[in-house]
Amino acid sequence: MALALLAGFQGHIRERLIAETPHLTVRPEGRGEFLPADGLEEKISQLPGVLRVTPFVRGRVWVTQSSRSTPADAIGREGLSGIVMDPPLAGALALLPGVEVTLVSSRTRLSPLGPVPIVLSLPLSGIVPPVTSRRKPELELPIAEARRLMALPLDAASGYEIRMKDPRDPSRMAEEIRLCAGRGVSVSTWEDSNRPLVAALKLEKIVLFTTISLIVIVAGLNLAAITAVLAATRAGDAAVLAVLGAPPSTVGRVFLAAGVLLGLAGTAGGAVFGTTLAHVLDRFRLIPLPTRLYSIDHVPFRLEPADLAAVVVLSCVWSVLVALGPSRAVARMNTVEVLRANG
Amino acid sequence: MPTVDPLLKAEAISKSFGSGDSLVKVFESVDLTVLPGDFVAIMGPSGCGKSTLLHLLAGLDDPDSGVVAVEGRSWQGRSLEERARMRGETIGFVFQFHHLLPELSVEENVALPLLLAGWKEERALGEARECLDRVGMMPRHSAFPRTLSGGERQRTALARAVVRKPRLLLCDEPTGSLDAAHAAEVFELLTVVARERAGAVVVVTHDRAWARRCATMLHLAAGGLNPSVEDGPPGAPYGNPGPSGSR
Structure with missing residues (x-):
């Protein structure tokens, strides 16, 4: 959404520059x-x-x-x-x-x-x-x-x-x-x-992308916490898998898959929601701007496929990375201790 | 008389927990040999290490000293991956509490060991249904564990333990969480199903009456694993009788 908003405004500015210079x-x-x-x-x-x-x-x-x-x-x-x-x-x-x-x-x-x-x-x-x-x-x-x-x-x-x-x-x-x-x-x-303005637009985009990356990283840490809690609460099930003959690598992969799926679901949900909302807000011009002050009558949203792809890839890669820790911990758990703790 | 290779052999195994002043010796110098067809009941007071012994036999834990070997292959020195593969191939395990996975249906729970072994889903579910049929759970094959009674859960857990036709079935107080009627029902099923689908059975139980019906009844204490004085009642013993049984 934030990148679409920025791209919308920057696109508008660029169009005006291109039209009038x-x-x-x-x-x-x-x-x-x-x-x-x-x-x-x-x-x-x-x-x-x-x-x-x-x-x-x-x-x-x-x-x-x-x-x-x-x-x-x-x-x-x-x-x-x-x-x-x-x-x-x-x-x-x-x-x-x-x-x-x-x-x-x-x-x-x-x-x-x-x-x-x-x-x-x-x-x-x-x-x-x-x-x-x-x-x-x-x-x-x-x-x-x-x-x-x-x-x-x-x-x-x-x-x-x-x-x-x-x-x-x-x-x-x-x-x-x-x-x-x-x-x-x-x-x-x-x-x-228009070098100063073009440079400012590029810098603005870099700053916003960095900010969004930090947001994704923080959200990813939240995912790591969820995966860690999942690993802790389902350690008994992991121990049962180990007893049934699942090697540690398989047990780890199960929890990695759970964490990654959570991350992918969040990413997909966010991407679909953000894309839809940006499209609706732009299509129906739902956020008006006073034309006395601005050169445009509504807040523009423009979804650039490259921006969306960058955020989605970052989010997916980060989901995998943060799920690795808890899944490795589960793979290395002491099965007997977990079985004792779980009766 | 032809020599039969032991299915499971534990020699002089000892286990303790903690260290220094807080060291607790669970048991010492336990020997156990299980031959194909054996039906061994292990009894003992609470805290004597019956479950710990089963964990050692299943290769889930290592003894402080001594050796445990399944089909001549020792657990010691093997990686966790190797142990898991060996355990999946040779051992079935029934817990006191069913430990069924709540997100999976009854038949999916039973098929799980086969799926972990790389079976195709269709074939694994077919085999699981066959097992469920043997334990009388086929009508509930698509139910989820939360909707089952205690007895049904344990019957499902039993089906899961034998679905890969293990050479050795280890049961850790399989009726400990059930009332007397359901416990008797599960024990009867265990004997029938184990005879059909498992090579030998080692059961840890507090149920003296049922233990007396096993071919071999052992008593675990700090001093080791000894034949119970009530061992080998005539009548209806499960498993190999007399000399070919467990020692």
């Missing part, structure tokens, strides 16, 4: 931008597994409004009609959607008075929270305006954002693009872009 980002190394003459966009588009390649333009700007101004990372993308910015950035400048925002570039253009900064005014079309935390505030603007702001030639790009058909394993595609593009190109995956 580029799967791969290709940037030039040692030069300012890609040009159409490079033919890189077309080469990447033709690679199998690539869904879409879109250029972007990135640079630093000052965002000004009235007498206030603040620096920000600006990124120009296709399909935008105005500026979209993070809430902290909008808040710092007391901006609301629809107002005209002035962007001052770090690049300059030559005027009769000498080099002057490139200035651009655009309406603020939206304030959208970022998917992941960023070190610096960011704003998006139409790519054509971004090219003007950054003094780039027409059709030039600071890089390409790539969406893949199957983004679960971006590293392989990143390698293919590196081979295809040759030197002077760096490729980062969505996992690289």
Whole structure:
């Protein structure tokens, strides 16, 4: 259940990351931008597994409004009609959607008075929270305006954002693009872009699995106690088996089987109950979440077969290990003493 | 007269419990020879070591000194695994209390020694039913021990003891937990079934009347195992009479 809950939330976060961040980002190394003459966009588009390649333009700007101004990372993308910015950035400048925002570039253009900064005014079309935390505030603007702001030639790009058909394993595609593009190109995956978060998710899973392992171990010790009590209370029967001709190894195996069967029954029961409950809770969205606070309206449960298999295997192996001690003790018991004690 | 190899031979066996000041000598220098067909009753006061002697004869415990051999093979020096295999092949055991396994039905309890010996379940149950038929328990073959009377439980235990047709049947006060009527019934069955399915019988009993009907009646005391003064009554002795009996 706990792993299904974690997998549900982590799956949701990963899906959002995959949906809202580029799967791969290709940037030039040692030069300012890609040009159409490079033919890189077309080469990447033709690679199998690539869904879409879109250029972007990135640079630093000052965002000004009235007498206030603040620096920000600006990124120009296709399909935008105005500026979209993070809430902290909008808040710092007391901006609301629809107002005209002035962007001052770090690049300059030559005027009769000498080099002057490139200035651009655009309406603020939206304030959208970022998917992941960023070190610096960011704003998006139409790519054509971004090219003007950054003094780039027409059709030039600071890089390409790539969406893949199957983004679960971006590293392989990143390698293919590196081979295809040759030197002077760096490729980062969505996992690289969100490295702290991805690492935190992995760490969270390790911690939870360790916790569950400890729970299984404690439950296993309980099983050991039950098997020990069983061995003590049924020692008379074990002695009778020995008198009837059962070798100690057979007597031990009987009690080992009893302990292991108890463990397996508990494991199977827990697995079936947990699987069913997780499925029902997720299917019928029985635990709602306030959408004001969370990006999802219910607590998600996702049962990963590998997680289930790991817990089941751990539980089964531990059941065998803890049942070994009491079963060995029964196998080594003094039959005569037990017979005397049991009349 | 042809020589008959003894089925069981105990020579000068002694047993004590504890050590130092708390050492309790149970018996010393006990000799016993059991031939095929013997029916030996061992009597003695409580605490004289009758059950301990049976445990030694069955290879469940080791004597402090002396040797116990079954069919010429000594228990001493054998591993627990070997002893268990030997015991299963040659010895049947009836306890004072039935010691039936409560989770198993009557026929499963009786078939247990055969299953432990590796018999197929179907064949073992068939043999168990045959035994149950001999002790009159066939109508209750599928019942569980908790639903049986004391006499029925002991008859079932008797069937379990003889199901592998043991060469030697050891009985530790088999009627000790029964009333007189049931005790007589079980003793009669024991003699009949033992004659059919077991080679020789050694019974520890307090029932003097029944013991007197055995071919050999021995008395266990601290000094050893001696023929009872009431040994060998004429009439209806069980087992080999006279000189070929146990000594």
